[in-house]
Amino acid sequence: EKEEKTKDFSDYKNVWVFGEQREGDLNSVVHELVGQGRRLANKLKENLSVILPGYQNIAQAKELINYGVDKVYLIDKKELAEYNDEYYTYVMAELIKKYNPSIVLMGATTIGRSLGPRVAARIKTGLTADCTSLDIDDKSKILLQTRPAFGGNIMATIVCKNHRPQMATVRPGVMKAAEKRENYEGIISKEDLDLSKVILKTEVIDIVREIEDSINIAEADIIVSGGRGVGSGENFNLIRELADTLGGAVGASRAAVDSGWISHDHQVGQTGTTVAPRIYIACGISGAVQHLVGMKSSDIIIAINKDPGASIFNYATYGLVGDLFKIIPLLIEQLKSGATIKESAASFEK
């Protein structure tokens, strides 16, 4: 289909962000998408809009404008109070067909990764998954979408040349969140959609909140692991506390598991679980090859070890050399205090 090169997309304009919410709370990824969407829209000299399906959500819409949003499409319906694939797909697809945006961004959350492919398949356009970087090509004005694949071993840049909108889900926690601006001029546009056209075949019966300790390390976003250097089962509480502070899960080396300090469910490595979280923090782990194979695809590896020659440092993105019993409590304290950094220590000694 060589003639496709000449496709004219001048009718497709503006950057859209899906305003994901649960129980009336906007997901923090929305602010990140607004921040990134603003930069893309500026580069394209187009507008930035948020699509906000929900119930009694006018206050959220007003608040969003303050973050530099030009237009909020507000869909305020009782049926949309809780997320539902069928209603939400209908809303997104109908509005996209009506207004022809050039770019649509969603968070790569459980909701975004379910809704995104459904919407893209309905309107027959491309969707790039779980992006960690987005940019506009200067010449062609096409969206350059970069994402990790093969468990984070490679980064692929993907384009959607001949279809609109260009859709992407974006990994939470990667893009810089939008900052609040006073008196930003944006508008709220109420959209009335007839949801009775959707014949529901799914029903959310209940939502159960869980304490995260039972988390499956294979699917955790952040893992704090302890090894022989932790010294005892009781000392593992320090590892747990750091994991809790970060909202992550607890992992372990085989040496720690074999010593009976923690159960095998937590073991990372060749004879345990292979993990590829966004952040892996190895505490008192030397970096034996059987451990490394289970975690080396993590996006960011942080090693805490008192031996500067430990092989874990060869794989670490960031390394802290010292006693974990000194370092971890300090780290927990800093993180809990909202991470205010003392001027005096901000200098690098590299």
Next chain:
Amino acid sequence: MNIVVCIKQVPDTTDVKIDKKNNTLIRSGVKSIINPYDVHAIETGLQIRDELGGKVTVISMGPPQVKESLKEAVSLGVDEVVLISDRAFAGADTLATSYTLAKTIEKIGEVDLILCGKQAIDGDTAQVGPGIAEHLAIPHCTYIKNITEITEKSITVQRKIEGGFEIVKLQLPALLTVNKEINEPRLPSIRGILKAKEIDVPVWTANDLVLDKAAIGLDGSPTQVVSIATPEINIKGDIFKGTPEEQVNNLVKIFCEQQILG
């Protein structure tokens, strides 16, 4: 219960290497396996069949060597397998892949339940499952960790979400994508292994399916991979110096600057 399980053959990821000169994936000599999540999808199908009767058909789109993975599925006890293979399917992104798999499922006909893995460990998109459901105009639910009830007409599942799970009831036919925690996959049986040895895996080509040829393979794929690179991260690490306090401050500073913690 007429069940279809979609499986993908993937390279054993820990073996994947990048040719640093050309930034291409070195695939030669890399062992292929059934995508690990898909083994759990097969097990889910087998358990439902064993309880309610019916049959499990495993399908996969890919090159001829995917027959080996389908034979492995036979050794686990599935009833039928189909390979969807044709040069015309090559280069498919998730839209074209899910379209082709949907057309295959339509040809199988009268399907009650479709099972996929949570995601493939190579492409990592998790988009094919919901895409298939959309093409078939049936409901779907992702990240399933448990099935609590199944009848002729509906299925009730636990869907993992951030900080907990949802209990969702779907009318059949429906599509589910499953997490690893849903079950413990069985091992091949002797009978299965013997059956797998003998089976001649059926292959369906584009001509065997009723489909729009413009919607398959490279031509039917809106997305295009334009470059591949190894991530810079993990190559040169920052090893901090100084007192524990200084090192911790440096780390927290980087967390803030790069928005690592969200």
